[in-house]
Amino acid sequence: MADLITVDDPADPRLRDYTGLTDVELRRKREPAEGLFIAEGEKVIRRAKHAGYEMRSMLLSAKWVDVMRDVIDEVPAPVYAVSPALAEQVTGYHVHRGALASMQRKPLPTAGELLATAHRAVPGQRIAVFEDIVDHANLGAAFRNAAALGVDGIMLSPRCADPLYRRSIKVSMGAVLQIPWTRVRSWPRDIELLRDAGFATAALCLDEKAITLDELAARRYERLALVFGTEGEGLSTEALRAVDEWVRIPMAAGVDSLNVAAASAVAFYATRL
Numbered sequence: 001m002a003d004l005i006t007v008d009d010p011a012d013p014r015l016r017d018y019t020g021l022t023d024v025e026l027r028r029k030r031e032p033a034e035g036l037f038i039a040e041g042e043k044v045i046r047r048a049k050h051a052g053y054e055m056r057s058m059l060l061s062a063k064w065v066d067v068m069r070d071v072i073d074e075v076p077a078p079v080y081a082v083s084p085a086l087a088e089q090v091t092g093y094h095v096h097r098g099a100l101a102s103m104q105r106k107p108l109p110t111a112g113e114l115l116a117t118a119h120r121a122v123p124g125q126r127i128a129v130f131e132d133i134v135d136h137a138n139l140g141a142a143f144r145n146a147a148a149l150g151v152d153g154i155m156l157s158p159r160c161a162d163p164l165y166r167r168s169i170k171v172s173m174g175a176v177l178q179i180p181w182t183r184v185r186s187w188p189r190d191i192e193l194l195r196d197a198g199f200a201t202a203a204l205c206l207d208e209k210a211i212t213l214d215e216l217a218a219r220r221y222e223r224l225a226l227v228f229g230t231e232g233e234g235l236s237t238e239a240l241r242a243v244d245e246w247v248r249i250p251m252a253a254g255v256d257s258l259n260v261a262a263a264s265a266v267a268f269y270a271t272r273l
Contacts, residue, residue, distance in 0.1 A: 004065065004072065006081045010089040015080060017102035018059050021166060022092040024136075028162060035105045037164035039174075041097040042067060047174035048103050049075070056102040061087060064098040105164065111193045114153045114182045124273030125223050126150070127199060131157040131187065131239050132230035133260060139163055140171030141261035142228070147175035149268035154181035155190070155225075188239040194225045201243040203227040203235050204263055206256065210246035217270045226267050228260055 007015060017036055020026050031037055036056060039048040045068070049055065055077040060068060061084050072079050087095040109117060115127070128151050133139045139161045146154055154163075160183065161168065163176040184190040194201055200221045227243055229235030240246065249258060249266055258266065 003078045004081055005078055008083070008086065010086055014057075014078070015059065015082075015090050017056060018087075018090050018100060020092055024165075027165060031164070032105070032162060036102050037105055037162075037169070038166045039101045039103050040095075040099070040166055040170055042099050044169055044174045044177075045071065045099060045101045047177050048101065051177040053106065053177065054104040056104055058102075059087060059090075059095075059100040061095070061098040068099060108182045109180065111155060111182055111184055111190055112197075114155065114180050115193070115197045117153070117180050124150075125152050125199075126268070126271060127153050127155060127194065127225040128264065128268070129155045129157075129191070129194070129201075129225055129227040130160055130260075131227065131235055132159045133228070134159070134161050135231055136161045136165050136167040137171045138231060138259065138261045140168035140176065142264045143168070143179060143181075144172040144175040145261065145265040145268055147172075147179045149265065150272055151179065151268055154179060155194075156181065156183045157187040158183060158185065188236070188242040191225075191227070191239070191242040195244075197223070199223040199225040200245065201225045201227060202245040202247045203229075203240055203243040204249070204267060205229070205235055205240060205246050206248055207240075207246050210248040213247055213249050213267060213270050216245065216247045220273060221271075222273075224271055226264075226271065228264055228267075231260055 021038060039045045049071060055075045057077050058079045060079060060081055062081060065081060128146050143163060163181060169176055191201055202216055227239060249263060
């Protein structure tokens with residue numbers, strides 16, 4: 001059973017994990033370095049716990065203590081009871097969901113381990129690959145799409161945003177805690193790992209030489225890796241050269257492209273077997 005500790009000083013060092021949650025640069029550097037991430041809201045906290053992440057502590061306003069009582073009783077981590085005003089002082093924003101938890105990160109699998117873990121005993125294995133997606137909301141939405149539409153795992157290039165940043169987790173509704181993912185080191189050379197594992201690799205792009213998504217889906221690959229580029233510029237020339245196929249989503253009404261998260265949802269849906 002966790003200890004319930006009332007805290008009334010925003011400078012209390014025990015609340016350090018929760019300070020400055022709105023400071024993206026601070027959190028981007030600090031959270032991975034210290035091996036933590038922040039889960040916000042009852043549902044996300046429960047999903048993180050269910051996914052096997054170790055809890056470091058919880059920060060709760062009074063009305064959420066009873067709601068989270070079963071979690072409090074199950075985990076040994078300390079629980080800090082604070083007023084809404086103090087929570088806002090510490091975090092830098094109004095914590096309207098009233099419940100935060102500091103969770104311990106897990107070591108990321110290697111790309112080989114990810115592909116082995118993601119393997120299913122049925123045809124239709126798919127991996128999503130994202131290059132340099134820097135917007136946390138876009139990345140969170142893409143993770144949610146992948147989880148909802150049966151994608152087996154996700155690979156991120158080195159410069160991608162952190163999926164465990166608070167906003168990514170929030171937008172994904174905790175899906176980033178459910179779907180296997182890793183960050184590759186040698187991009188785009190690591191596309192070869194997918195090819196070695198028997199995946200056809202298809203890059204979403206706007207080139208006129210690209211086949212349509214319907215054409216790709218009709219091939220019904222048993223192992224398919226869908227590769228998506230950064231917001232605005234799309235995939236790098238090097239990544240486009242490394243894949244097997246270029247694919248486009250046909251557009252109408254003078255619209256040239258979709259947001260990367262929306263494009264991922266369309267591609268994941270169209271290629272399911």
